[in-house]
Amino acid sequence: MQTFPQAGSGTVVVIGGALKADSDAVWQRVVDEAGGAGAPIAVFPTAAYEPERIAAQIVAALSRCGAVAEVIPIAPHLTGVDLQARLHDPALIARVAASRAVFFSGGAQEYVVDTLQPGGQPTAMLEAIRSVFAAGGVIAGTSAGAAAMSRVMFRDAMDNIAVLKGLWRPGREYDRGLGFLRDGLLIDQHFLRRGRIGRMLPALHFLGCRLGLGVDENAAVVIQGAQLEVIGGSGAMLVDLGEATHDAALPAFNLRGARLSYLDAGDRHDLDSGVTTPAPHKLQGACIDPAAPGFKPADLPGRYFMDILGDGCMLAAMTQLLEGPEPEVLGLAYRAHPTAREPLPDVGFEFRLHRGPGLVGWRLATPGSQGCTVLGARLDVTPVRVASPLYTPLLAAAGQP
Template identity: 65%
Template sequence: MNFFLLRLAAAAALCLHVAAQAGTAIVIGGATKSDNDAVWQRVVDEAGGPGARIAVFATAAANPERSAGLIVASLNRRGANAEVIPVAPRQKDIDWRANLNDPALIAKVSASKGVFFSGGAQEYIVDTLQPGGEPTAMLKAIRQVFDGGGVVAGTSAGAAVMSRIMFRDAPDNLQILKGQWRDKREYDLGLGFVMPGLFVDQHFLKRGRIGRMLPAMRALGYTLGLGIEENSAAVVKGHEVEIVGARGALLVDLSEAASDARVSAFNLRGALVSYLDRGDRHDLKTGVTTPAAHKLRDQKLDPAAADYRPALQFEPYFMDMLADNTLVNAMTQLLDARSPEVRGLAYRVRPRPGDLSPELGFEFRLYKGPGTVGWFSNALGGDDYTVLKVRLDVTPVRMASPLFTPLPPANEAPAAAPAPPG
């Protein structure tokens, strides 16, 4: 492990019971719709309500003018007084380096009650505001807003920078699960607006990013991770989390997890995963989850209870655990089924150029244990679940290559399988 990784791991290993931070971090999972009142209004309310001054940074955006304009419009429709701070390397016709150190712009940020980071590429945020890991005067002004009790919000790339260590450029979940892990490539120092012991990720369920979060947390020494789904947000105040928006977030707890060092590939057993839905609250310090009020008025699903009556009788097997929302679907089916476990694979049937170990796959085993419990409600118009403390094991497996061959007509002999390489 190199010095940079040791420094990152030390930062991540800071204890959870640090003094509560003064400000509020709103971690938005990306793809936020303009009509999502729950998320946009919450940003404005946390910044002080009507008239709240919010500084908007489109630093990460490919088209900064367009991204900033949409964000400002969405915030101002909810009563804010939002203004663009033109510090974006990909914005045309501006001297962003001069703006980065402009005393007038820095003063505008310092006088704000909120800061909002757009989506895009998170490396632009850290390379611009924190080059070489050192904070600029502009970043110090943003921290002043946060430390003064203000709000720092970010969507997609703007959410990625919220923890002390972040994914820098790591789009291939399966490659990371197989061991691709390079400093200043897959990971980097973030800006650290959430508590030190919490690792965050975004676009989480849609893009199957459990595949990259688990190995990242193990490598960096994190025990708590929070993956936010698209069009949803986690409002983080110190060690307290509230989920708002369209869907929810996955909470990963590795405090009791273990790995077998004798196995050369990534493996894990005894992880705890919980799905926190909109309206749910969770205390990261005590580990207590409080489901949304409408859930408490509806159906509780407790496998240890005498009146537990699961609705599902089959035992599903999921062929792609990293597919869109598959992990949470597996968790809800486990909760509402008689079977003590469900399983599924993470594997690329058609390897890409440069794939590590094309024959390597991973079996995910989700199973019930002490504390596994959940709630179901359709009060908000959908099938909404909260699922707590499902156990998760990840086992590396060697897959057949090819995984399948066409079935020949009955009067033809089956084609011989190709010889293995080497």
């Protein structure tokens, strides 16, 4: 039976992908958590399609922040390398075990798990990585490297609509992850940019997980036991199905009462208590509470989100719900041009965000700033029938030129 490291042994840094080389708040935090200047960090380009180039970029960024970073040349796409020999090389294993942090590159997370735990069985190299974590070290990963941190991970589920329609197979859309996080917490990345709430919700439901953490691009979440802290240039979405219900009589995926919270840079969250603490500079401004006496909604135009899974649309909808005059915001997820083999070709999904107990938020006190925190938005997802084609051109009336 596969064994996992104890949650809380060390620090996990999950990075949402597209991390900029000059995003020192994230790079420096990895180095600081590993012990600061001189910390030895093992860099695994295992997921990368161009491992030499990607590894060099990561080493340069970590070195600029004071680390002693070393590439561990284990990747299916490395040319002229005996992968199995490297995986079992005692000297290489010893160097990894002596590190204070391990950093996994982006790419494809299936390369990580298939290489380090083929068939679900950990290699000696993976055990060395786990020893770093058990000793209080850092396990960090960006994009695919972040996705692999969960005990169960998204493997190859690139089509949000297909997952919403029920395409969810072990070894295909999902697989065993490396297991550096607690049970019931599923990680995703590129979250807002790629509308991955569309796959997160059904994944949590099918897997019986309560919590999902979707990290956006150029942002990271530092996880130490039950404590989460968001850093970087964007934020992360916390998806909680603890109070959600599902109607098994409906012929497609549906959900009522999911709870969504968007955490911005500097915000903290306690997984055990469920309490979120906004960044101190946010608390200098007023709390936005639509249920409070005297709440004055912002003058926002009503917006129906025709592609709720579009780039940034879910956060925009949550912000409109928090600050706008209406108690609900609607959006649609659907396939505009289904193929002949598309399952449920006329089915789409209505996303209904609505206010409930505990919906509050904060904005940065600086005028014109965009950073925001939104806690406790409620979400229902209902299957609907969508016309195909959705629209047709208007024709001139008979007898008109």
